Amino acid sequence: xQRGRSDVEELAEDESGEELLLSSDRSRxxxxxxxxxxxxxxxxxxxxxQSTVSAHSPMESNQAxxxxxxxxxxxxxxxxxxxxxxxxxxxxxxxxxxMAADMGGSYGSTLRYKSMSRMTPVGKHSLLGAxxxxxxxxxxxxxxxxxxxxxxMWDDGNSLGPKEVHNYLTRVMYNxxxxxxxxxxxxxxxxxxxxxxxxxxxxxxxxxFVDDHVATGFGNHLARPILRDEWREDLSFEDGVKLLExxxxxLLYRDRSAVNxxxxxxxxxxxxxISQPYSLKxxxxxxxxxxxxxxxxxx
Amino acid sequence: xxxxxxxxNNGGSCVAIAGADYCVIASDTRMSTGYNILTRDHSKIxxxxxxxxxxxxxxxxxxxxxxxxxxxxxLIYQHQHNKQMSCPAMGQLLSNTLYYKRFFxxxxxxxxxxLDNEGKGCVYTYDAVGSYERVxxxxxxxxxxxxxxxxxxxxxxxxxxxxxxxxxxTPLSQSEAIxxxxxxxxxxxxxxxxxxxxxxxxxPKYMVYLMFFFLLPVMPSLxxxxxxxx
Numbered sequence: 001x002q003r004g005r006s007d008v009e010e011l012a013e014d015e016s017g018e019e020l021l022l023s024s025d026r027s028r029x030x031x032x033x034x035x036x037x038x039x040x041x042x043x044x045x046x047x048x049x050q051s052t053v054s055a056h057s058p059m060e061s062n063q064a065x066x067x068x069x070x071x072x073x074x075x076x077x078x079x080x081x082x083x084x085x086x087x088x089x090x091x092x093x094x095x096x097x098x099m100a101a102d103m104g105g106s107y108g109s110t111l112r113y114k115s116m117s118r119m120t121p122v123g124k125h126s127l128l129g130a131x132x133x134x135x136x137x138x139x140x141x142x143x144x145x146x147x148x149x150x151x152x153m154w155d156d157g158n159s160l161g162p163k164e165v166h167n168y169l170t171r172v173m174y175n176x177x178x179x180x181x182x183x184x185x186x187x188x189x190x191x192x193x194x195x196x197x198x199x200x201x202x203x204x205x206x207x208x209f210v211d212d213h214v215a216t217g218f219g220n221h222l223a224r225p226i227l228r229d230e231w232r233e234d235l236s237f238e239d240g241v242k243l244l245e246x247x248x249x250x251l252l253y254r255d256r257s258a259v260n261x262x263x264x265x266x267x268x269x270x271x272x273x274i275s276q277p278y279s280l281k282x283x284x285x286x287x288x289x290x291x292x293x294x295x296x297x298x299x
Numbered sequence: 300x301x302x303x304x305x306x307x308n309n310g311g312s313c314v315a316i317a318g319a320d321y322c323v324i325a326s327d328t329r330m331s332t333g334y335n336i337l338t339r340d341h342s343k344i345x346x347x348x349x350x351x352x353x354x355x356x357x358x359x360x361x362x363x364x365x366x367x368x369x370x371x372x373x374l375i376y377q378h379q380h381n382k383q384m385s386c387p388a389m390g391q392l393l394s395n396t397l398y399y400k401r402f403f404x405x406x407x408x409x410x411x412x413x414l415d416n417e418g419k420g421c422v423y424t425y426d427a428v429g430s431y432e433r434v435x436x437x438x439x440x441x442x443x444x445x446x447x448x449x450x451x452x453x454x455x456x457x458x459x460x461x462x463x464x465x466x467x468x469t470p471l472s473q474s475e476a477i478x479x480x481x482x483x484x485x486x487x488x489x490x491x492x493x494x495x496x497x498x499x500x501x502x503p504k505y506m507v508y509l510m511f512f513f514l515l516p517v518m519p520s521l522x523x524x525x526x527x528x529x
Contacts, residue, residue: 079302079303170360170363174360174363174364177305177360178305178403180303180305182303182305201337203307203360205304205305205306205307205358205360206360206363206364207307207309207332207337207358207359207360208359208360208363209330209337209338209341209359210338211337211338211340220335220337221335
């Protein structure tokens with residue numbers, strides 16, 4: 001325990017002098033600087049917590065090296081995602097919600113799976129789309145299946161709407177984050193119940209909000225500005241699809257983990273329809289691409 | 300490979316000013332992460348009891364969890380005591396709740412505003428782990444470093460070290476206080492990227508009368524013509 005205490009102080013000193021760059025997982029690019037004393041005390045408290053966690057871990061006693069934090073090989077938790085899906089983009093339109101996601105599952109930089117459907121209906125009123133770790137998405141789907149099942153077993157004529165499902169997902173994600181074992185996903189939850197449209201998002205640390213249009217991952221950087229400019233209240237279905245395709249096309253051009261095979265899902269009061277997979281037309285006939293090595297040394 | 304961090308700072312500022320028989324609580328509505336804006340329309344204010352309103356900034360998921368926890372505790376209190384919690388009582392509860400998570404804190408910077416048992420305005424200001432103090436006015440959040448000195452200058456609160464203890468509530472009228480808060484946000488917006496003054500939520504409390512209204516953008520150079528008032 002003696003050693004543990006001095007390590008904590010060391011760690012605290014270490015951290016208070018530098019900037020921590022968080023993992024640039026998809027859209028999360030926050031910098032935390034310890035300029036304020038409140039944040040420094042937070043970090044100290046956090047560091048203390050880390051040390052108590054690792055000191056009590058049963059693996060610690062077997063380790064030869066006196067590391068303060070348990071190394072990745074010991075942990076049973078997801079510390080980095082493996083098979084990931086890229087952005088999901090969604091918007092509210094006249095009759096409900098439109099959501100688009102491509103069908104790619106990347107294994108690092110390899111586009112390993114090209115037929116992963118990353119959107120799924122939830123109950124009668126909601127549609128879930130996920131980016132990030134696919135296995136965690138599948139686990140969330142299992143949880144939601146159980147939730148919907150138990151709800152329908154009450155047989156009371158009421159069914160969980162998108163607001164309830166969104167709240168449930170927020171709590172699940174937040175609780176996993178509290179245990180330092182997050183579901184490595186950004187979830188988009190959209191739906192219509194009793195004429196009211198609902199569209200929200202949950203991040204992997206439990207951050208949640210609602211808005212008229214949302215996008216995860218790269219979509220947040222590339223699609224959201226387009227949506228902010230061109231989205232308006234009461235879009236028709238055709239206009240909504242056109243707008244989504246515009247966003248997906250930009251993502252296809254600029255996101256290296258995007259594949260040209262996407263599905264568009266629509267949810268209205270009547271129910272969920274997920275389209276068949278299709279491809280977007282792309283244009284590569286720019287003069288700059290015609291002879292890319294023109295003028296280069298040795299060409 | 301950088302480690303998973305359970306925290307994020309979603310920016311924004313909150314301000315509260317206590318008056319003789321009112322309390323003004325205000326916050327902006329921008330939610331951001333890093334240099335991105337997640338949404339422009341997210342309120343940081345939450346009504347806990349009739350005479351008690353919580354405004355917090357920091358990490359939104361922790362804010363939400365804290366609000367839910369306090370709301371649940373308040374409901375239990377109402378069932379057990381057959382009355383609403385007073386603002387000082389809620390102040391103590393919030394402090395204890397925050398300290399409960401001393402070793403994995405709620406990343407929230409809170410301001411609790413309301414009316415105390417005598418009907419006077421009261422403002423409690425907190426740090427992330429529960430240290431709190433009753434004051435006449437406070438600002439928390441990313442813009443607090445810009446707003447607080449301005450409030451100190453304008454409100455000239457007497458030192459808490461004086462004996463006999465002097466009242467920290469401001470002698471300003473409610474509308475003057477509201478104008479002051481509008482100016483605070485206008486100034487903070489100039490220099491703090493996480494705060495905007497185009498939409499500010501106000502809760503001026505006169506007894507139990509609540510009013511919401513949005514603020515006109517003070518900077519025409521932004522080209523923002525959002526103008527909702529009623």
